[in-house]
Amino acid sequence: MTIVLDGKKLSLESEKDFALRVDKIKKQNKSTPILATILVGNDPASETYVKMKGNACRRVGMDSLKIELDEKTSTSELKKRIYELNENDNVHGILLQHPVPKHIDERSCFDAIDVRKDVDGVTSLGFGRMSMQERAYGSCTPFGIMRLLKEHNIPLEGKSAVVVGRSPILGKPMAMMLLNENSTVTICHSKTKNLPDIVSRSDIIVGAVGIPKFIKGEWIKDNSVVVDAGYHPEKCGDIDLENIIPRCFAYTPVPGGVGPMTINTLIMQTLESCENYFNSN
Ligand code: NAP
Numbered sequence: 001m002t003i004v005l006d007g008k009k010l011s012l013e014s015e016k017d018f019a020l021r022v023d024k025i026k027k028q029n030k031s032t033p034i035l036a037t038i039l040v041g042n043d044p045a046s047e048t049y050v051k052m053k054g055n056a057c058r059r060v061g062m063d064s065l066k067i068e069l070d071e072k073t074s075t076s077e078l079k080k081r082i083y084e085l086n087e088n089d090n091v092h093g094i095l096l097q098h099p100v101p102k103h104i105d106e107r108s109c110f111d112a113i114d115v116r117k118d119v120d121g122v123t124s125l126g127f128g129r130m131s132m133q134e135r136a137y138g139s140c141t142p143f144g145i146m147r148l149l150k151e152h153n154i155p156l157e158g159k160s161a162v163v164v165g166r167s168p169i170l171g172k173p174m175a176m177m178l179l180n181e182n183s184t185v186t187i188c189h190s191k192t193k194n195l196p197d198i199v200s201r202s203d204i205i206v207g208a209v210g211i212p213k214f215i216k217g218e219w220i221k222d223n224s225v226v227v228d229a230g231y232h233p234e235k236c237g238d239i240d241l242e243n244i245i246p247r248c249f250a251y252t253p254v255p256g257g258v259g260p261m262t263i264n265t266l267i268m269q270t271l272e273s274c275e276n277y278f279n280s281n
Contacts, residue, residue: 006253025278026061031278034092036064041101050066083112089277092277093269107168165208175187199219202224205225217243224249225248226252
């Protein structure tokens with residue numbers, strides 16, 4: 001029987017544990033974990049994501065501090081707001097919603113976030129530490145995927161894995177996380193040659209391309225683990241799952257697979273940051 005890597009189920013179960021831990025902080029420390037969310041401009045999809053993250057905070061008893069900035073905000077103005085949040089002891093996590101308007105240097109703004117509050121796992125320092133298997137918050141989508149794979153005891157060691165996509169927040173950290181679990185990892189991108197051939201030799205396939213149904217079912221061998229990070233308005237992902245589910249070892253449904261784990265991991269890491277703050281103060 002094919003294993004369904006059900007992100008919706010795992011995220012709902014985890015929320016129960018998070019709510020108990022939030023309650024404990026409220027009782028012991030007379031404080032509430034707070035995630036600051038920064039939205040620059042008015043991209044409707046980003047507005048929706050920020051709203052969903054705020055709702056997830058509330059579901060477990062945490063607060064969110066919503067910062068909305070004008071489309072014309074400069075890089076230095078945005079960094080100033082981030083530095084203020086770094087200094088604010090009441091804020092335990094900082095999320096800068098990606099993407100920011102094109103005139104802003106997103107990388108330098110991400111890197112302005114104090115690594116102790118980088119609960120979305122976007123800083124270069126956090127990425128480096130994670131890669132070196134030191135303590136750091138993981139980039140939420142790939143770390144959410146790793147949590148799903150671990151929950152279902154999916155064997156990773158010695159397996160050949162392909163990550164299709166190499167973005168800083170998804171493809172690259174995904175590849176490092178699989179490498180850290182002793183998979184043999186190939187990273188593919190828009191200049192890769194013979195992609196179908198590489199996919200067809202892989203035990204684990206992660207689709208992180210951003211093109212609907214780009215990875216074809218016929219490229220995928222029997223008994224593979226198929227992880228689809230994509231989500232498109234037509235309610236499909238980056239992998240054409242049609243007809244291959246019965247011959248997969250495990251797969252993430254779209255929707256209800258990777259998506260819920262991303263927000264759940266953000267909430268988990270904000271909570272951890274708050275717990276770390278009180279343990280060290
Ligand atoms: P991205 O920044 O646009 O990166 C896409 C990657 O795909 C790039 O590395 C690109 O290669 C590669 N690519 C593009 N065309 C290709 C081709 N023809 N062959 C092979 N590789 C190709 O996207 P992203 O932010 O990583 O997101 C990827 C997908 O994940 C999207 O569907 C997005 O919606 C989804 N996503 C989901 C969540 C979630 O919470 N579920 C979170 C983040 C992203 P180059 O580097 O060569 O350009």
